[in-house]
Structures are given as structure tokens and as C-alpha cells.
Amino acid sequence: MLAFHSKQKLGANVQKKKYLTLLIIIGLLLSGLIANVTYQQAKTHLSDKIINDVNQLGEKLDAQLSRYSQLPEVLSNDPRLLAPLISDKTSVIPISQQYQTTSRLLQTWSNNINADTIYLINQGGNTIAASNWQSDKSFVAQNYGYRPYFKEAVAGNLGQYFALGISSQKRGYYFSAPVYEQDKIIGVLVIKVDLSLIEDIWQYDQIEYAIADQKGVIFYSSEENWLYRSLTILDDQQRKQVVASRQYGETELNALSEYQDLTTFDRQEISSIKTPENGKKNAYLIAHHSMDKAGWNIYGFSPISTAYLYVMQAIVIFTAFYMLLCFALMSWLQTILTKKELAQLNDKLEQLVVERTHNLLETNQQLRDTIEQYERSQAELRQTQNELVQAAKLAMLGELSASINHEINQPLAAMRTYAENSRKLLVKERYDSVANNIDEIIKLNIMVSEIIARLKIFARKTSIETNSCTVAANSIRSSISLLRNKLIKGGVILRLGELPDNIQVRADAVQLEQVLINLLHNAIQALEHTYSPQIGVQLTDQGDSVEIRVWDNGPGLSESQKQRIFTPFFTTKKDGLGLGLTISKRIIDSFSGSLIIQDHSEGGAEFIINLPCITKEVQ
Secondary structure, three states: OHHHHHHHHHHHHHHHHHHHHHHHHHHHHHHHHHHHHHHHHHHHHHHHHHHHHHHHHHHHHHHHHHHHHOHHHHHOOOHHHHHHHHOOOOOOOOHHHHOHHHHHHHHHHHHHHOOOEEEEEEOOOEEEEEOOOOOOOOOOOOEOOOOHHHHHHHOOOOEEEEEEOOOOOOEEEEEEEEEEEOOEEEEEEEEEEEOOHHHHHOOOOOOEEEEEOOOOEEEEEOOHHHOOOEOOOOOHHHHHHHHHHOOOOOOOOOEOOOOOOHHHHHOOOEEEEEOOOOOOEEEEEEEEEEEOOOOEEEEEEEEOHHHHHHHHHHHHHHHHHHHHHHHHHHHHHHHHHOHHHHHHHHHHHHHHHHHHHHHHHHHHHHHHHHHHHHHHHHHHHHHHHHHHHHHHHHHHHHHOHHHHHHHHHHHHHHHHHHHHHHHHHHHOOOHHHHHHHHHHHHHHHHHHHHHHHHHHHHHOOOOOOOOOOEEHHHHHHHHHHHOHHHHHHOOOEEEEOOOOOOOEEOOOHHHHHHHHHHHHHHHHHHOOOOOOOEEEEEEEEOOOEEEEEEEEOOOOOOHHHHHHOOOOOOOOOOOOOOOHHHHHHHHHHHOOOEEEEEEOOOOOEEEEEEEEEEEOOOO
16 A cells, blocks of 8 residues: 555656646746736836826926916016116115115015015116015125026016026026116016925926926936936037026036937937936936926936836736646646545545534534624614714704804894885885895795705714715815804815815715814814914815815824824813714724824824725716
8 A cells, every 4th residue: 555655656746847847937938928028018108107297297387487477577567666766876875775665565576476586677787676685695786687587678578587596596487577667678577486386296206307408407306416417418618608697506517318419318218317426327218398488398207127126026926826827737736646545535534524514513503693693783883883973963063053043044134124125115016126025035045945954964864874975075065065154253264175076985975074074173173273274175086086185274283192083082172072083983984984184284184084986987
């Protein structure tokens, strides 16, 4: 018996080695094919993504700069600018002290339009008033007659120019316009826009970007070491022109690539870029977008190593799958070789099965009893949770009662006034006026009915239905409608983002509305002692999920408060129960979503609701 088993094992091992060698050869060939296909697809995908991202940045930047392009021409017509330009130029008083009234006016304008600096230049190129007149780096008394934007404006044109500020050392885009006295140009008004707005509109962390002028000199980039370096090798004439204009201060304008001209560089899909610190070259996929009005080119760079990462991932996944397949085949082979042995063991197993079956039947019965008990406990827990949610909803209605009472009393008082007025008009037989009053009473009655209908919908008792679907925008609008009077009474500015009606989430409408009301109500209370209180609501489609953000600019929460904010009975209010946010989180969790808190970028707290998205079809 032992000799028979030894021969079987020896034959099986020889067959296994043959099959294993064949499988390894096939696996290597398929791995090479998959690596090549994956590399081409990854390169195409990354290239398309860079092109799309760079084009979007260009469009957004064009839109931002367009906001300021016409402002100098409009503001230059203000007659208050004429006095300092035509006043006595022989005054012994320093320029910085002569025209502070005009500087204050420019400071007001700058604050209103969110510009970096606005300044007024006389015909000699000297700045006589500036919005930053109180700064250590004030433009007042500085001469900018050499700047192209000044020369354009003095010639009667609207000027646009990018440069590194001589005084402030800040990158900015300059818009200029001539100031006329009748038909004579007597000065220039300039608006400087801080290009840090690029960082605000750039939303892509996976790629590097750079903005270059027509000569290829980079003046803005996500990679700090690329600043004020050229994408290609500049000739001596180009280098002298840039240095003479003082557009980028004092810089060596070293090249990041070995290309001789920008046209050749732009035609490359993949280029090597030097690392300034050590001169090491890294290969990048490159795309660019031309901004014709500004005279710029925006470049996007994605390391080609990202494509190699995709290739490695594809090979790893294929290897894992292929190994599983090989194991399955080897297992199948082993099954055939041991089939006879298993047949002999079946008899013994059948005897054991009969003995174990009796034990399993008893165990199964105990398991059924346990499951039934568990289901009963779950049902009771769901009932308790629903009642707690309803209680929290009614408590919220109690807190909103004063606001709701005011919202209903106003149309009721108006209806009474219209009715009393109609009685007098009937005596005077002014039936047309009576009819108009009746129409107004009907409108007010409909208004009250709608208010009561919203309250009935909100107050009704609902059960958690995970399969229900809701238009997220409708729940947001209903929540804001119920809290409208509280927002007005508290002087709160509501910053409401776009609310697309084609976004549906897997949630119950009333319970989602309850969560939103709770978050908005908490935000209103947090803003009680805040100057210029603001609340923001944003709805964002994330693909497979939907994100709702509710933020305020109040005092915010400490780290310890944020860690305990969803804990039952924890509250930061003197008269709070500490259950509102706990219930809200459980409601969102029941919809397979999430509710988290974080600090808002402008101060205050920000709650983020994430829910599964059902459909994105246009309604």
C-alpha cells in the first residue's frame, strides 16, 4: 500500500513540474503584452487629463483677469482724480503727503474690487497717490515711466502687463488707462492684480503647472524651483530684453530643458526637465494652453513615472490573477490524481456525517432561536431610534415655533387688513378694489397653506427607508425655507451654492431635511455674537456620491469638542440636550453615508454630509 502511494506521488510531481514550466513561460509573455498595452493607455489617459486640466485653468484665469480689464478705463473718468494731476507741481511738500485724500479714495476702490494695489501716475511717470500709501512698500513717489503699461496708457491705449513688483517684490498683472482733462492725457491710473488667485482656482494636486511668457520664462508655478527660469535656452538678445525690462527683477534665467526654441518644446509630448538643485533630469508628459489676451502659455507637467506605476499595478494585478488561475489548475490536477483516494474516504466520511448531523440539527435549532431573539431586539431598537428621531424633530419645531408663528401671523394680519378695507369699499360700491383685495387675500391664504404644508411634511413620523430616493436640492431649499425668519432675525448672510435638480441621493427626504435643519440651526446659534455672520451651503456631485457642506464663520470648535461632538448628551449650549448631532449622524449612517466635522478655511466649523448618488440623468 505504501509503495503504491509512493509511485503515485512521484508521477504526480513529474507532471506538476512540466505544467509549472509551461505556465511560467505563458505568464511571462502575457505580462510583457499587458505591460505594453497598459503603458500606452496610461500615457494617453494622463495626456488627456493634463490637457483638460490646463485648459480649465486657462479659462478660469481668463475669466478672473477679464473682471479687471475694463475697470481702469471706468475709474479713470472719476473727476476726483483730476485735482492732484493738475495741481501745482512746484510744491515743496513731499508727494507722499500732498495727495492723501486721493490715496484714501484709491484705497477704498482697491478694497471694493479686491485689487492688490491701485495707483495714480503723473505724466512724468511718478506715482502721486496709491492705495498702499500707508505701507512700508508704498508706491507713492516711485517712478514707473519705464513700465510698458505706463507707455501704452500715455499713448492713449489701455495697457496690460505682467511683472514682478520693484517695491513689493510680488508678482502681479497690471491694467492701465489714461486719465484725460478734456482731450488731453494728464496721467495714468493703474490697477495691480495679485496673481495668488491662481492658487485659489488651481484644484489639481496630481500634476505640476507653470505659467510662462511668450519667451518661455516661467513666472508662476506650483514648483517653486522653476520660478524665473526659462523652458528653453534663451539667446543673448532675448536675455538682454528681459533683464532691461526689469520684468522679473534680477534673475539668471537658466534653462530647464535643452531645446533651443519654444516652438520645438511645445511640439514634444514627453520632455526632460532639469531639477535646478542637482541638474538631474526627469521625464514629464507635457501639455500647454495659450492665453492670447494676456500673452501667456500655461503648461501642465505629469511625471512619466506615473505611467510606470500604472504598469506595475497592472502587472501585479495580472500576476495575482494568473497565480490564482495557476493554483486553480494545479488544484484541479491534484483533484483528479487524488479522486480515487477520496472515494475510499467517502465511506468513512458518511459515517462521520451521520454522527455529526444529529449534533448540527441541535446546534441549528439553537442558532435559529438566537437569530429570532436578535431580530426582535433589532426591531425594538429601530422603533426606539425612530421615536427618538421624531422627538428630536418635534423639539426642533418647538425651538422654531416663534419664527414660524411670525411667518404665519404676518399674512394673517394682512388678510384682516384687506378684509376690513373691503368692507369699507363695499359701502362705497368700489367693487373693482374689493375684487383686488379678495385676490390678495387668496394669495395670502395660499402662502399660509404652503407654510403649514411644509410643517406637516416635516413633522410627520417617518421610518428609515434606505431604498428611498430624494432630490438633494429640494431638501436644502425646504430646510432654508423653514429657517428663513431665523436667518433674517439674526442678520445672517446665506451663501448658497448652485443646487442642480438632477442630483438624487439614497435617503429619506424628511429625515435629510431634519439633519440639514439641525445643522443650520446650530450654525445660527453659533453666530449669535459674530460680526458679519455668514452661513454657507454647497451641493457637489462627487460621481458615485453627493457631498453637502454646511459651514459658518463663527468661533468654531476646539479639537476636544470636535472629537466628542457626535457623542450622546455632549453639548456646547447651556440649554442643549446633546442629542441633535448624535441623531443626525445616525440618520446619515442609516443611509450608508457619513457626517463629519472639520475647521472651515475662513474660520468657524464645517459639517460635510456624504450620501450615495442614485442617478445623474437630466430631469
